[in-house]
Amino acid sequence: MSLPAHRALSExxxxxxxxxxxxRRPYETPERGxxxxxxxxxxxxxxxxxxxxxxxxxxxxxxxxxxxxxxGLVEAQRPQGEIVLSLERLRRVLGFELxxxxxxxxxxxxxxxxxxxxxxxxxxxxxxxxxxxxxTAEAGLAVDALNEVLGAVGRMFPMEMGSTASAxxxxxxxxxxAGANAVCYGTAAHMATAARGYWGDASAAGPCAxxxxxxxxxxxxxxxxxxxxxxxxxxxxxxxxxxxxxxxxRTQAIPRARxxxxxxxxxxxxxxxxxxxxxxxxxxxxxxxxxxxxxxxxLVLRRKGDDLRLPFDPIPTSPYLVLLQVRQxxxxxxxxxxxxxxxxxVAGLADPDIGYAPLPVLKKLRHSVTEASxxxxxxxxxxxxxxxxxxxxxxxxxxxxxxxxxxxxxxPDLQLIDFxxxxxxxxxLHLIGGAGRPLAEDAAELTRRVxxxxxxxxxxxxxxxGVGPKWALEVLARTPRAQLQEWAARKRRHDPALVLQARxxxxxxxxxx
Numbered sequence: 395m396s397l398p399a400h401r402a403l404s405e406x407x408x409x410x411x412x413x414x415x416x417x418r419r420p421y422e423t424p425e426r427g428x429x430x431x432x433x434x435x436x437x438x439x440x441x442x443x444x445x446x447x448x449x450x451x452x453x454x455x456x457x458x459x460x461x462x463x464x465x466g467l468v469e470a471q472r473p474q475g476e477i478v479l480s481l482e483r484l485r486r487v488l489g490f491e492l493x494x495x496x497x498x499x500x501x502x503x504x505x506x507x508x509x510x511x512x513x514x515x516x517x518x519x520x521x522x523x524x525x526x527x528x529x530t531a532e533a534g535l536a537v538d539a540l541n542e543v544l545g546a547v548g549r550m551f552p553m554e555m556g557s558t559a560s561a562x563x564x565x566x567x568x569x570x571x572a573g574a575n576a577v578c579y580g581t582a583a584h585m586a587t588a589a590r591g592y593w594g595d596a597s598a599a600g601p602c603a604x605x606x607x608x609x610x611x612x613x614x615x616x617x618x619x620x621x622x623x624x625x626x627x628x629x630x631x632x633x634x635x636x637x638x639x640x641x642x643x644r645t646q647a648i649p650r651a652r653x654x655x656x657x658x659x660x661x662x663x664x665x666x667x668x669x670x671x672x673x674x675x676x677x678x679x680x681x682x683x684x685x686x687x688x689x690x691x692x693l694v695l696r697r698k699g700d701d702l703r704l705p706f707d708p709i710p711t712s713p714y715l716v717l718l719q720v721r722q723x724x725x726x727x728x729x730x731x732x733x734x735x736x737x738x739x740v741a742g743l744a745d746p747d748i749g750y751a752p753l754p755v756l757k758k759l760r761h762s763v764t765e766a767s768x769x770x771x772x773x774x775x776x777x778x779x780x781x782x783x784x785x786x787x788x789x790x791x792x793x794x795x796x797x798x799x800x801x802x803x804x805x806p807d808l809q810l811i812d813f814x815x816x817x818x819x820x821x822x823l824h825l826i827g828g829a830g831r832p833l834a835e836d837a838a839e840l841t842r843r844v845x846x847x848x849x850x851x852x853x854x855x856x857x858x859x860g861v862g863p864k865w866a867l868e869v870l871a872r873t874p875r876a877q878l879q880e881w882a883a884r885k886r887r888h889d890p891a892l893v894l895q896a897r898x899x900x901x902x903x904x905x906x907x
Contacts, residue, residue, distance in 0.1 A: 395433045395434060395456065395477065396454060396455075398454060399450065399454035399455075399456055400434075402450045402453070402454060403434070403436065403447070403450055406443060406446045406447070406450070407436055407437065407438070407443070407447075410436070410437035410438075410439065411434055411435070411436055411437075412434060412435035412436075412437065413434050417435070418432055418434070418435050418478075421435045421461055421464075421471075421473070421478045421480065422472075422473060422478075424464070424466075424469065424471060424472045429472075430472040430473045430474050431473060431474065431475060432459075432473035432475070432476060432477060432478045433473075433475060433476070433477050434477045434478070435461075435477070435478040435480060436458075436477060436478065436479045436480060437480050437482070437483055438479065438480065438481065438483065438484065439483040439484070440484070441484065441532065441591070441639040441640060444479070444481070444484075444591070444592060444637055444639050445592050445596055445598075447479055448592055448594065448595070448596035448637070448893060449596045451477075451891070451893040452594075452595060452596055452891050452893060455891065456476075456477055456893065457476040457477070457892060457893055457894075457896050458476055458477050458478070458479040458893055458894055458895075459471055459472070459473045459476045459477075459478055459479070459895060460478075460479055460480075460481065460633045460637060460894065460895065461478050461479065461480045461481070461482070462480070462481040462482055462533065462534050462562035462564060462565050463482070463534075463536060463557070463560040463561040463562040463565060464560065465557040465560050465561045465565075466565070466569075466859065466860065466862065467780065467782070467859045467860075467864075468856075468859050468860045468861060468862030468863070468864040468865065468898075469862045469863045469864045470632065470633070470860060470862035470863065470864075470895060470898055472863070474863075474897065476896075479637075481532075481533050481534040481562065481564060481637070481639070482534050482562075483534060484532035484533050484534035484535075484564075484639060484640075485503050485531075485532055485534045485535040485536070485539070486500075486501060486502060486503045486531065486532045486535070487500045487501075487502060487503070487505070487508040487529070487530075487531045487532075487535065487540070487543055488500060488501055488530040488531055488532065488640065489501070489529070489530050490512055490515075490527065490528070490529045490530075490547075491527060491528050491529075491530070492522060492524065492526070492527050493523075493525060493526030493527060494522075496519070496522075498511065498512055498515040498516070500512065500543075505539050505542050505543060508543045509542060509543045509545070509546045510546070512543060512546050512547060513546040513547060516546075516547050524547060524548070524549055524645065524647070525647075526644075527549065527644075527645045528587055528642050528643060528644055528645060529543070529544060529549075529551070529642070529643055529645055530588075530640065530641070530642040530643075531563060531640070531641065531643075532564075532639060532640055533562060533563060533564020533565070533567075533591070533637075533638045533639050533640060533641060534562050534564060535562060535563050535564075536558070536559060536560055536561065536562060536563075537551060537553045537555075537558035537559075537561050537562070537563055537566065538558045538559045540563055540643075541558075544645055545648065548647060548648050549645040549646065549647060549648065550645065550646050550647075550648050551563070551585065551643050551645065551646075552575055552578070552579040552585070552646050553566055553571065553573050553582055553585070554573045554574040554575050554682070555571070555573045555574065556761040556764060556765075563582070563641055563643065564589075564638040564639070564640075564641055566582035567582045567583055567585075567586045567589055567629055567630075567638060567641050567643075568589075568628065568629070568630065568631060568632055568633055568638050569582070569619065569630070569632055569858065569859065569860045570582060570583035570584075570604070570617070570619065570621075570629070570630040570858065571858050571859075572616075572617045572815055572818055572820055572857070572858040573815075573858075574682050574684055574760070574815060575681050575682045575719075576616070576617065576815055576817065576818045576820075576858075577609075577680060577681075577682065577683050577815070577817025577818050578678065578679075578680060578681045578682070578721075578817075579607065579646060580606075580607025580609075581607070581617060581858065583604040583626065583629045583630045584604050584605070584606060584607035585607075585643050585644050586603060586604065586629055586641050586642065586643055586644075587601075587603055587642045587643070587644055588600065588601035588602070588603055588641070588642040589601065589602045589603065589627070589628045589629050589638045589640070589641045589642075590602070590628075590638070590639060590640045590641075591628055591636055591637045591638040591639040591640065592636055592637050592639065593635060593636040593888040593889060594635060594636055594637075594885075594888055594889025594890075594891070594892075594893045594894040595888060595889060595890060595891070595893075599627060599628050599636045599888075600627065600628060600640075601642075602626060602627025602628045602629050603626070603627075603629060604623070604626045604629045604630060606644075612786060612787040612788045613786045613787075613788050613789075613852075614786055615784055615785070615786055615819070615852070615853065615854060616784065616786075616787070616818035616819055616820075617784045617815075617818050617819070617820055617854075617857045617858050618784060618854040618856070618857060619632070619782075619854070619856040619857060619858060619859065619860045619861055620854050620856050620861065620869070620873075622634075622881060622884075624880070624884065632860045632861065632862070632895070632898060632899075633894055633895045633898070634885065634889070634894060634895045634898050634899055634901060635884060635885065635888040635889055635894070636888055636889070636894065637894065647723060649681070649721035649722060649723055650722055650723060650724050650725045650726070651721065651722040651724075651725060651726045651727075651729045652681065652719060652720070652721050652722070652729075652753055653719070653720055653729045653730045653733045653753070654682070654717060654718065654719040654720075654753045654756045654757075655717075655718055655733055655734075655737060655748060655749065655750055655756075656704070656705055656706075656715050656716070656717055656748075656749035656750075656751070656756055656759070657715065657716045657717075657718060657737060657741070657743060657747060657748060657749070658706065658710035658712040658714075658715055658743075658746075658747040658748075658749070659712055659713075659714050659715070659716055659747075660712060660713070660714075661713055661714060661791065661795060662685065662714055662790065662791035662792075662794045662795065662816070663791035663792065663795075664791075665685055665714055665716045665791065665816060666787060666790055666791045666816065668716065668718070668741045668743075669683050669787075669816065669817065671736075671740050671741055672718065672720075672736065672740075672741070675732075675736050675740060676720045676736075679720050679721050679722065679723075680718070680719075680720055680817065681719045681720060681721045682717060682718070682719035682817065683716065683717070683718055683719075683815075683816050683817030684716065684717040684760055684813070684814065684815060684816060684817070685714055685715070685716045685717075685812075685813060685814060685816040685821075686714065686715045686716075686717070686759070686760065686763065686813045687713065687714055687810070687811065687812045687813060688711070688712065688713050688714065688715075689809060689810060689811055689812070690763050690811045690812065690813045691704065691715060691759070693763070693766045693767065693770055693809070693811055694759065694762045694763055694766045696766070696770075697765075697766035697769045697770055698762050698765065698766050698769075701758075701762075702755075702758060702759055702762060704749060704759070705749035705750055705751035705755070705756075706746065706747075706749045708746075710746065710747060712747070715749075716816060717756055717759075717760055718733075718737075719753065719756075720733055730750075734748070734750075760813070763811065763813050763822075764822075764824075767811050767824045767826065770809070770826055771824075771826055774826065774827065774828065774829045775829070776826070776827030776828055776829055776830070776831060776832050776833050777826075777827045777832055777833035777834055777837075778824055778825060778826045778827070778833065779823075779824075779825040779833060779837060779840055779841065779844075780822070780823065780824050780825075781821075781822070781823040781825075781844050781855065782820070782821075782822055782823075782855075782856065782857045782858060782859040783820070783821050783823065783844070783848045783853055783854065783855055783857055784818065784819045784820045784821070784853055784854050784857035784858070785819050785821075785848065785851045785852060785853030785854075786819055786851075786852050786853070787818075787819050789819075789851045789852060789853075790816065790819045790821075792851075793847070793848070793851040793853065794812060794821060796847060796851075797823075797843075797844065797847050797848075798810055798812070800843050800847060801825065801840065801843060801844070804836060804839060804840065804843065805825075805827075805833075805836055805840065807827070807828035807831060808825055808826070808827065808828070808833075808840075809824075809825070809826040809827075809828070810823065810824075810825060811823070811824035811825075811826065812824075815858075819853070820857045820858060821857075823844065825840055825844075841868075845868060845872070849872070855868065856869075860898075861898060861899050862895075862897075862898050863897040863898055863900075866897060866898065866899055866900035866903070867900060869899055869900055870900040870903060870904060878904060881899065881901075881904070882901075882904050882905055885901050885904075885905060886905070892905065
């Protein structure tokens, strides 16, 4: 960073421009993978300061990587010499609005104060219907913090992931994150009615929005980070064209009743058949349909078994388990009974293959897979490859079977840990090498097979976690030239100086070429 750039940033941010190595280090160390290196860290605490940071960057030739909750998995927040522009302090809850336009102005970063104020306002109005209500907040606010506020009036932002304590609402909207209940509510992009911020050239952007969620046909992709729809603007753009600083989100009613069950199935084709049979029975009230392979569950029990147990006796030997969760908007004491009748009747499952447990127990099983995988990878020391894929529902079951067979043919010692969002065709794949044989020996071929088989099934190798620098070379090699040219034109229009996320999607290489 040049001396004029340092002076310009110091004038705006003062002590919130972090230069000291110890203060920079947390922003150089990602959740996974090797640490990077940043020239400095900017702690913006207002939306206008984001604009000013972009102005300085354009004037002085600086490049930024964006950082908020730091839960991303595609290396987008790992700096390689850039400056980190952190949005973590943009966490004010701005306001809540009813469908008829009545608004509660909150404008505070104090979650407890926002919660109390919202409840008092709603109560004073006589507790009007909250259907169609929205909430507006700054982009750095964590999902869980937002839901603490909304919970006061029985509403929620239905984004369910293992990282919602840290994941920011702005990043979820920018990445079109799916989460466990996308089958019901769609992605975070579809939950946003408006996103505002700044393009890379520091000009104002927004309001931007994606269309409201409509479940796609079974032969179409439901989630795909490779889309970058031009008419969505900042939404779903992963920060490559501009920065989201504020979002307005649709709220949903917290269901009065929820029930879940873990089902042992003979394979993913049977699992997808169960989903198709459940739709006529439960319709839009299917809130989650998640899958976990036997290898994933064995890993969880091996690494986290003291805290967890499967709700089966005996434990089934089936290759897959699926978590089916349904909701009821009104109080309903018969929901559990109806769910059992479906599983044992319509779905044709025997009692030993139906595992009941309280929902928090089932959720803990599902959300323990990544942590168990992290522990296993560190213990074996042979490395891991991680993928986030999606295919159309009609091909999902066969796709997973073909993929597993092909990968084990290449590396019989491989642990394939597959789990994810079967309701929208999304799969998280962890390939863990065996002790004594580094996975790096076959990493290139394993990656090629995963991507080739996914594309052959009409899928995407970047479902909901984004592209980032991790998949930049694959994007450049596998995306039609016309699509790359359209992206490059948008980058030149909105961020001509390559200020934002220059390495994501390979934009630095693309524009240089």
